[in-house]
Amino acid sequence: MILYSFPSSPFGCKVKAVILACGLEKAVEIKEFHPWLPDVEFRFLNPLGKIPVLQVEDDAIFDSRVICEYLMEKSGMLEKLMPDRIKSLKIQALVDGIADAAVAIRYELFFRPAHLRCLDWHERQQLALVSGLEYLNKSSLSMDIRFDNLCIAMLLSLYEWYYGFMKNHPFLKASKAKDHPVPSGITRLEK
Ligand SMILES: N[C@@H](CCC(=O)N[C@@H](CS)C(=O)NCC(=O)O)C(=O)O
Known part of the structure; x- marks a missing residue:
């Protein structure tokens, strides 16, 4: 594959x-x-x-x-990674929604020239991102290897829970997001 x-x-x-x-x-x-x-x-x-x-x-x-x-x-x-399927899918939906907002902001700032940016739209993405993170921060999170925890761990790098989780499961380090230069040959939106 x-x-x-x-x-x-x-x-x-x-x-x-x-x-x-x-x-x-x-x-x-x-x-x-x-x-x-x-x-x-x-x-x-x-x-x-x-x-x-x-x-x-x-x-x-x-x-x-x-x-x-x-x-x-x-x-x-x-079955092992998703012992509670609906809970897992809900957390995934939340994490993906936060990631969608973060990617949208990144694209807006990188690809769109300043004169085409919309402040209201940007603030709306920011609100989804921050509210989503606050919701996660208030949730009680276990240290188990489960799909919902994998979703959260791959999104976060700030919170105390994340450091504990990654310390307990060091094999996950290989999947962590890395900042990476955008390849040359990509054109930004100009018009
Ligand atoms: N719902 C999709 C989202 C995937 C997504 O937005 N990927 C971004 C990169 S992080 C992408 O490929 N964007 C290209 C585009 O929007 O044209 C998933 O879960 O796979």
Whole structure:
């Protein structure tokens, strides 16, 4: 299997953590790919042009939520990592929503020239991000290896719980988000 992702993608990091927790690291080759690079072939894998994508033989699976379930089911780890399915899916929805807001802000600041930026829209994304993090901060979080905790751990790097969780499970370090320069050849929006 091939995972197309980029080191700074929160959705890609979530999938990488699931790969490690399911013991699938030898079964999945990771290919770095930035979704904004013009690449017609990639659109055949995911018509939405987004990472992460998991190529499995002649099929391509997207998005990160579907990939995670596929990998957990394939490795027989679904029940173990998702003991409470609805709770896990709710936390994933929250974490993905925070990541969506963070990615939207990043794109706005990097790709869109200043004269096209909308302050109200930016503040709305910021509000979702901060409220989402506050909600997580107030939740009581265990130290267990479970899918909801993997989602949260790959999103956070600030909170006390995160340091405890990563110390308890050092094998997850390999899936942490990394700041990464944007590849050359990506054009910003100008008009
Ligand atoms: N819901 C999707 C979100 C994926 C996503 O937004 N990925 C970003 C990178 S972190 C992307 O590929 N953006 C390219 C674009 O929006 O054109 C998932 O969970 O996989």
